[in-house]
Amino acid sequence: MNIFVIGLSHHSAPVELRERFAFAEAKIPEALKSLRESGIAAEAVILSTCNRVEIYAATPLEPARAFAELKKYLARWGEILSSPNQNTTKSGLEGLSPHPNGLGDTLYTLAEPQSLHHLFKVACGMDSMVLGETEILGQLKQAYALAHHHGHTGARLNKAFQRAFHVAKHIRTETNIQRGSVSVASVAVELAEKIFSSLGDREVLVIGAGETSEKTARALLSRGARSIIVANRSHDRAVALAKEFGGRAVQFDDWAGEFQKIDIAISSTSAPHHILDRAKLELLMKARQQRPLLLIDIAVPRDIDPEVNFLENVYLYNIDDLQAIADDYLKQRKEEIARCEAIIAEKVKGLLETRSPMSLLIDFPPVPSLNKS
């Protein structure tokens, strides 16, 4: 009995198609039950996230037949799920046939050992839209736990999934594929964590309520920042945002008065000139007794005079600085791909070796990223 994978992901299908096949969590046990009762699979796990819908099936069927049956099954479910009485989004579905042939190149099918290789890559975040992201591991664990809880997994899938989780942990500790932040907001949080002992008692000032500054403030809040103060030219917008953050709003002209209390300032106003220069900050730093201050300037043109970075205990980062760090992280993650691939190939080989002595003779071909059906 081998493990097969069939599915579609952000690599192969647009969101309009992915959403059509997305399984609601409540529907998954039923879907798994029908899959097993149909005789296509002895064991199965369904992974359904915003970026992928995949069925991992252990089946005694021959690959060609197994894939044909799985495609029919998936297409059937796609049809059911997208029917009007299922309240599924219909936008963009016109013209898409539920018949498997109508799925074109969007479905991929993988047999062993590529199916195991794919499972391990997914667990490690190597097949994700954001390379190395870790959310997928949680989603995979959840998908496995759901199938396991309802008795739809057995020895084959249990071992494969447990090994996949182990490989993900191994790769996280042994490589840099998951190190660092690849978004401006998370880089800002990481910088704050390199400056302050703890974010728990830090106050954040948001000057100008732009989208990125909002995301950055939200990220800081999620990492424990104590409170958010918002100053915006439109005071109503500041009040709304402050309410959302559980913070408070101040008049735009009063933002400098808050410098005595805050530790982090995020600035993104549309001012055509610097709103904070060295002379002004020098006075403010005296008032705040030279405590460390992290300034995040994501405005273009810049809000804060770069000269302020020469002041003691002031750390200024503009949008390019943050983006450069995020890009470097991504580059570094990409450099780790070869190492991760080697580890995964070794672990897949190890898993297959534990099954049969004959599999020692398997010579693995280079694994393609995806086999399109």
Place this chain on the structure above:
Amino acid sequence: MSTVYSVFLWRKGFRKDDHVNYLLLLVAFALHTVAMFQRGFSFNQCPVNNLYEATTFIAWALVAAYLVVGLLPRLRFLGAFASPVLFAIGVFALMPALDPPRGPQPEFSGALTSLHAAMILLAYGAFGLGAAAAGMFLTQQHDLKFHKLRAVLSLMPPIQRLEIIASRLVLAGLVLFTIGLDAGGRLPRPEHTAYWTDPKVVWSIFMWLVYLALLVLRRFFRQSSRRFAIGVIAAFAFLLLTFWGTNLLSTLHHP
């Protein structure tokens, strides 16, 4: 070996957990402890009787403090900053003039003398580790100021915590130094020796004042973190460079 490995860690930007360096220093500490015990037993006294022994005891105290602090994973990189200093101390201790052949009588004896020497040398260890923490602070602060990627890539603790660690180590060192100086002041003085004009006594009080000033300036006068870190490093460098000279000039310590 630890120094060589520290160079590797510096070049790699402190990205990997520094357990290798910790283990190297742990092994070195164990061997050093055995050697010190053997020396102590062979002379039947605590092995802090001449400049060689005092020098190696500083290194031993520094590693002991590091091994305790390094139990916290994120502080293990202190070893990378302490290793080059330890190496320099070790090389200096090998100078033959520091370890002259023993005479029939020990130069120093008695529990109070041992307490005096041990406390002061342990204080030097704490000052040394404080200087290593200050070095970490300056490195990390420089990387943050100049937007170096390794500032976020490294596993070093936040700079605010590094500053706290450095100041606490200096405070611990100052307490030990005070106890050591107090014990020294209670020792019986040889006849015809001037106490307050002895270079070593004057130097020790000067060092005590320097460390006290660093802490007072930081605590009550809001001295900047950077200046405090530079001060801690400069004070320890001065201590290392002048320790042997003042010992040789002192009639109390080098009769």
